[in-house]
Amino acid sequence: MSEQPRRPRKPGKPYRRPQKDPVRLLAFEALRAVDERDAYANLVLPPLLRKAREKEGPEKFDARDAALATELVYGTLRRQGTYDAVIADCVDRPLREVDPPVLDVLSLGVHQLLGTRIPTHAAVSASVELARVVLGDGRAKFVNAVLRKVARDDLDGWLARVAPPYDEDPEDHLAVVHSHPRWVVSALWDSLGGGRAGIEELLAADNERPEVTLVARPGRATRDELLGEEAAVAGRWSPYAVRLSEGGEPGAVEAVREGRAGVQDEGSQLVALALADAPLDGPDRRWLDGCAGPGGKAALLGALAAERGAFLLASEKQPHRAGLVAKALAGNPGSYQVIAADGTRPPWRPGSFDRVLVDVPCTGLGALRRRPEARWRRRPEDLDGFAPLQRGLLREALEAVRVGGVVAYATCSPHLAETRAVVADVLKRRPGAELLDARPLLPGVPALGEGPDVQLWPHVHGTDAMYLALVRRTS
Numbered sequence: 001m002s003e004q005p006r007r008p009r010k011p012g013k014p015y016r017r018p019q020k021d022p023v024r025l026l027a028f029e030a031l032r033a034v035d036e037r038d039a040y041a042n043l044v045l046p047p048l049l050r051k052a053r054e055k056e057g058p059e060k061f062d063a064r065d066a067a068l069a070t071e072l073v074y075g076t077l078r079r080q081g082t083y084d085a086v087i088a089d090c091v092d093r094p095l096r097e098v099d100p101p102v103l104d105v106l107s108l109g110v111h112q113l114l115g116t117r118i119p120t121h122a123a124v125s126a127s128v129e130l131a132r133v134v135l136g137d138g139r140a141k142f143v144n145a146v147l148r149k150v151a152r153d154d155l156d157g158w159l160a161r162v163a164p165p166y167d168e169d170p171e172d173h174l175a176v177v178h179s180h181p182r183w184v185v186s187a188l189w190d191s192l193g194g195g196r197a198g199i200e201e202l203l204a205a206d207n208e209r210p211e212v213t214l215v216a217r218p219g220r221a222t223r224d225e226l227l228g229e230e231a232a233v234a235g236r237w238s239p240y241a242v243r244l245s246e247g248g249e250p251g252a253v254e255a256v257r258e259g260r261a262g263v264q265d266e267g268s269q270l271v272a273l274a275l276a277d278a279p280l281d282g283p284d285r286r287w288l289d290g291c292a293g294p295g296g297k298a299a300l301l302g303a304l305a306a307e308r309g310a311f312l313l314a315s316e317k318q319p320h321r322a323g324l325v326a327k328a329l330a331g332n333p334g335s336y337q338v339i340a341a342d343g344t345r346p347p348w349r350p351g352s353f354d355r356v357l358v359d360v361p362c363t364g365l366g367a368l369r370r371r372p373e374a375r376w377r378r379r380p381e382d383l384d385g386f387a388p389l390q391r392g393l394l395r396e397a398l399e400a401v402r403v404g405g406v407v408a409y410a411t412c413s414p415h416l417a418e419t420r421a422v423v424a425d426v427l428k429r430r431p432g433a434e435l436l437d438a439r440p441l442l443p444g445v446p447a448l449g450e451g452p453d454v455q456l457w458p459h460v461h462g463t464d465a466m467y468l469a470l471v472r473r474t475s
Contacts, residue, residue, distance in 0.1 A: 002264030267463030293321030306334020366465030
């Protein structure tokens, strides 16, 4: 058989290899890990950045590259709901029929167009080049077409188009404008109360990049020492808190590297301090952290206990998390022990402790600034899964504390089903316990409500939305 003659190449531009952009490739890789492995960006991104910094040659990262990659990842995740609505208006198929890797490239491009100061032409061309590298030339054309449609308007213009009017559907309007699932908007609004202004401020705060807050662990570091670091300012409420302004790197702080200080949200610090300062009837020798992982509160409690000559037992169900607790407490000058144990089936005897903390597992709706992807993963039915565990941990904590001792029930969620409903239900079924007014134990902190429990808020206090109830065992 004779050979078929080759077809002549069509006239036009010669083929050009796609240009690899290490910053956008890294951001895409992080988003794929979040999508495919249910990973959290705050766990995925640091090792990717570290690996990129260690590379030699033209792809080596500098501080500006790392900052841009971080903004692309977190900004895209925070505004995913808004960007999905925009993209849906620009494609000719349901969004669920767009391949997830294509959607990730599109979302990165939309964030550059609508959420950053990157020039339009640069945002589109960089996104198309990324698509050529990770998706191929065919789907890159689709990305190019969609992003050119997006580029025709700014964020305000798009919101006016894709968000339903507030007067017709307030919750759906806020969900699209502020990029939260509708059920989360509804739950936060119920917890917060009030009108439109407060909920808008809260949802907007969830989309802001949180400051890095350090804790100077008493007896091991001082706040003055941390304030000597570049870009460090004093915390607002905790006497041990120091905030790092934008660009501050915790790993560059010697006290953090040595474990004498740690990264800990100020709301988390306040919970530990309130328990430590709660008035007791009787001795103050034995403390328990019943849900100690990953160890931030345990390390602060251990340092405070050491100053009084008290012993801390830090218990965590998951062995690998118990290892993190041990690492956080390593070098503590006081007496402590770390164990892997289930707080709902405790190995300790009833009435063994003077102070008990249970920072219970929850939906994490109070930390959406730090884990923006959590808002898209959680479902209303998750509340039913956490409810028995939360009640069981609080019941056992009240058994673990002696008569006259105090239990702190804490959770990083403002959802009423995880806060007041749990406390009220347990106290209703367990006589011999009473709520204490927690507000005086957070001196200087404003807007703590009617009490006796406390709910902190990102938009009011600049902290995660931590909840705290203090309960004294009376019999």
